Amino acid sequence: MSNLKVIIGEKIRDQRKIKGLTQKELSQKANVQHTYLGDVERGVRNISIESLEKIMEALSIEPTDLFEYKAIEYKDSSSEFDLIIKDHVELLKTKHIEDVKMINQITKEIFKSIEMKRIK
Structure with missing residues (x-):
């Protein structure tokens, strides 16, 4: 079994990285020590549990955000690609699920069209 603390x-x-915060910024928002x-x-x-709740509140996340998602690999968090993806994720989190589904389908169709043009 993996180490739950880790x-x-x-x-x-x-x-924290998805939200674009440093450890110091998050610790200040959550009112916990930086160290x-x-x-x-x-x-x-x-x-x-008390500190976990403070951190989750400071990050504006729910327990499912910590316990039911796939880890994101950060090779270079300052890369343009990562910043664009982060921007899209934050934007989509503010939308209704039906709108997000529609945007997802439109995006897939756009990429299909782009791929078809590359093949020709």
Whole structure:
């Protein structure tokens, strides 16, 4: 079984990066010590439920955001591609699910069209 402290820490770090926050910025928003947050993200320190709630509130996330998603790999968080993806994710989170489904279908059709043009 994987170390739960490490898993939770990694997921907090992923969510922090998705939101574009530094550890210091998140620790200030959550009213927790910067060193504590760093230890939690590295999985070397237990996180209390109270601190977890503060961090989740500061990140504007729900428990499912920590426990039911695929980890995102960050090779270069400052790359243009990553910034565009992050921008789209944040925008889509504010929309109704039916609108997101429609946008997803339109995007797929656009990419199909682009691929067809490349083949010709």
